[in-house]
Amino acid sequence: MKTDARIVLVMNDTKVEAEGHLNGNVLVSEKITFKRARVRIEATASAITGAGLVLQLAGGDSFGVLVTDLTDTSNATLPFTVGSRYEMRGYVSTTGNIVAERIDDANSGGGARDVFQAQVTARTGDVLTMLGISVDTSTVPSNEFRDVNDNPITRAAFLSAALDKIVKVRDDDLNGTWDKAELEN
Numbered sequence: 001m002k003t004d005a006r007i008v009l010v011m012n013d014t015k016v017e018a019e020g021h022l023n024g025n026v027l028v029s030e031k032i033t034f035k036r037a038r039v040r041i042e043a044t045a046s047a048i049t050g051a052g053l054v055l056q057l058a059g060g061d062s063f064g065v066l067v068t069d070l071t072d073t074s075n076a077t078l079p080f081t082v083g084s085r086y087e088m089r090g091y092v093s094t095t096g097n098i099v100a101e102r103i104d105d106a107n108s109g110g111g112a113r114d115v116f117q118a119q120v121t122a123r124t125g126d127v128l129t130m131l132g133i134s135v136d137t138s139t140v141p142s143n144e145f146r147d148v149n150d151n152p153i154t155r156a157a158f159l160s161a162a163l164d165k166i167v168k169v170r171d172d173d174l175n176g177t178w179d180k181a182e183l184e185n
Contacts, residue, residue, distance in 0.1 A: 038166055038184070039098055039131070040117035041065070042087040042106050045080055052100065053080050055088060057114045059176035061133045065090065066099045075104040085112060092118075092131070117168035117184060126155075128162055135169055139177035146182040158183065 020029040041063055046056035052067035065088050067073070076086065085106035090099050106112070122129035126138040137145075137159070145158040153161075158181060166184040171177060 038089070038117065039091055040087070040089050040115060040168065041098075042085070042113065042115035044085050045082050048080050048082060053086070055086060057116060057176075058171055058174040059114075063098055063131065065103075066093075066097050067103065068099065071100045072102040075102075077105055087115070098131070112174060114171040114174060115168060117166060120162045120165055120167050123159060123163050126159065128159075128167060130167065135167075135178065137169070137178060137181050140169070140179060140181045144180040146180070148183045148185060150182070 018027060018029045019031040020027050022028070041055045041057075043055040043057045043063075045053045046062055047054040049064065052065045054062050054064050056062040071090075077084070080086070080103075087104045087106045088098075088100050089102045091101065093099050116130065116135070118130040120128045120130055126136060128135045128137060137155070140155070142155055143152060145153050145155055147153045147157075147161075161183055168182045168184050169178045170180040172179040
C-alpha cells in the first residue's frame with residue numbers, strides 16, 4: 001500500500017481551509033487550501049516592466065504587478081501594451097508584491113470600468129486603506145453598498161464591517177470616483 005505524505009508548515013495568523021475526516025478528535029486532512037488576501041484590479045496598463053506591468057486606476061493610483069511563469073495569460077492579448085485595459089487577479093506575497101495569478105483582457109467595448117479589490121487595513125471615517133492607498137467611499141451613493149451576499153446595506157453597516165475584510169470598489173464611469181462598494185468575505 002502506497003501512502004503519500006506531505007508536511008505543511010503554517011505560520012501564525014495564516015488562514016487555511018482544511019478538508020478531511022475526523023479520527024477521534026484529530027482532523028486527518030485530505031486537502032489544505034491557503035486563504036490569501038485576494039487582489040483584483042481592472043484598469044489601464046500605464047507601463048510595461050521587466051517583471052510585469054503597472055495598472056493605473058482612473059483616479060491616478062497605480063500598482064506594479066508581477067507576472068510569473070505561473071501567471072495564466074491565456075485570455076490576454078500578448079504582448080501587454082501600454083493603454084490597454086486588463087483584469088488582474090492575484091495576491092499579495094509575503095514580501096508585499098502583487099503577484100498575478102491570472103491576467104485577462106478587460107471588457108473594452110462600452111463597458112469599461114475600474115475595479116479594485118483588496119483587504120482593508122485601516123479606516124478613517126469614509127476612507128478605507130487598501131494596499132496602502134486611500135479609497136474614499138463618500139462618493140458611493142447610499143444605495144450602492146452591498147454585503148457579502150450582494151444584499152444592500154447601509155453605509156454605516158458597510159464601514160463598520162469593512163476593517164480586515166476584502167472589499168471591492170468600482171468606478172463605473174472612469175471619472176476617478178467610486179460608484180459601488182461590496183464586502184467580499
